[in-house]
Amino acid sequence: MFNLDWRLFRRGFVTLLPLWLVAAPFAVTYVIAARTAEVTPWQAQLLSLTLYSAAAQLAMMQLLASGTAAWTILLTMVVMNLHQLLYGLSIRKQIRPTAGSYPLLAWWLTDAAYGVAIADPRHQNVSFLLGAELSIFIAWNLCTALALWFGRLLSQFDLSQVSFIAPLTFFLLLVGVVKSRIDLAVVGFSVALTLLCMVLGLGRVAVVLVAIGGGLFGMWLSGLVERG
Amino acid sequence: MDTVWVLMVAAVLVYLCRLSGFVLNIQQSSAALARFLAFVPLAVFSALVVPSLTREPELLTVKLLALAAGGLVMRLSKQLGLGIMAGLLIYLWLTY
Numbered sequence: 001m002f003n004l005d006w007r008l009f010r011r012g013f014v015t016l017l018p019l020w021l022v023a024a025p026f027a028v029t030y031v032i033a034a035r036t037a038e039v040t041p042w043q044a045q046l047l048s049l050t051l052y053s054a055a056a057q058l059a060m061m062q063l064l065a066s067g068t069a070a071w072t073i074l075l076t077m078v079v080m081n082l083h084q085l086l087y088g089l090s091i092r093k094q095i096r097p098t099a100g101s102y103p104l105l106a107w108w109l110t111d112a113a114y115g116v117a118i119a120d121p122r123h124q125n126v127s128f129l130l131g132a133e134l135s136i137f138i139a140w141n142l143c144t145a146l147a148l149w150f151g152r153l154l155s156q157f158d159l160s161q162v163s164f165i166a167p168l169t170f171f172l173l174l175v176g177v178v179k180s181r182i183d184l185a186v187v188g189f190s191v192a193l194t195l196l197c198m199v200l201g202l203g204r205v206a207v208v209l210v211a212i213g214g215g216l217f218g219m220w221l222s223g224l225v226e227r228g
Numbered sequence: 229m230d231t232v233w234v235l236m237v238a239a240v241l242v243y244l245c246r247l248s249g250f251v252l253n254i255q256q257s258s259a260a261l262a263r264f265l266a267f268v269p270l271a272v273f274s275a276l277v278v279p280s281l282t283r284e285p286e287l288l289t290v291k292l293l294a295l296a297a298g299g300l301v302m303r304l305s306k307q308l309g310l311g312i313m314a315g316l317l318i319y320l321w322l323t324y
Binding site: 015017018038039043046047050051052053056060064070073074077078081082083084085086087088089090091092093094097102103105106107109111114115116118119164165166167168169170171172173174175176177178183186187190191193194195198203206207210211212213214215216217218219222223 | 231232233234235236237238239241242243245246247248249250251252260261262263264265266267268269270271272273274275276277278279280281282291294295298299302303308309311312313315316319
């Protein structure tokens, strides 16, 4: 399938260890929502293993609990994860994995693993990406299992503060990849577009809209600078 | 509604979203596509940070200070992990 560089694999795995702390409060929230939606513990765990998306799983539990129609739930899941199509394109371009690795890379793909692998040229490697992906996959499923077992105990603690790690990590990744005024302009445009999406109630699809809008804006601006 | 059926179909659909980018037969050598994809990470990271800053407006200043501290430590140390720790510690200290 591919040759695994264990050193890079370990580095990828370790790089995302701080995000294990974020998985815990989300897992508790997800499990509580699953109970409200009358989803059994094994169904909740199976969803973490297969669908494997904290935001989408939480949204699904809320929609199930409110009696939303199945097709609406399924459409929401697609819309919330459509931006990952762009991740696959980007990974093929930058990291060039072999076709044999696509199924596994796709199954464990998340925003964080993609972010740390793409942001640094030293990390643009299949082994690093797999290590990062596996790290978060284990964290999410372990925390789901622990929340299912010890949910009532954990819900007594206020774990909301540590969830700040997620936006903090993405901000730091952003700081790492901004290298020019064009990059800065794309960030400014993307921030404005995100705020617009939120004002218009498009929060659930903001990531895919901003990914496409920001990418197009950057493509246009860099083309303009090149020609000018 | 059979919940198990919905869960499984949802899992398959999300997996197909992730896999499609890897297997779509799009001309990779296009310079325009390369430029577009180069800016996608910037756009995505921005979209993932902004909602958390607007969620609790009373904590905006605290979050900005924590982000700035984390960014500074990361720039100086060139270590993502240290930047995360610094930013989180500042955030926890200011919200204590």
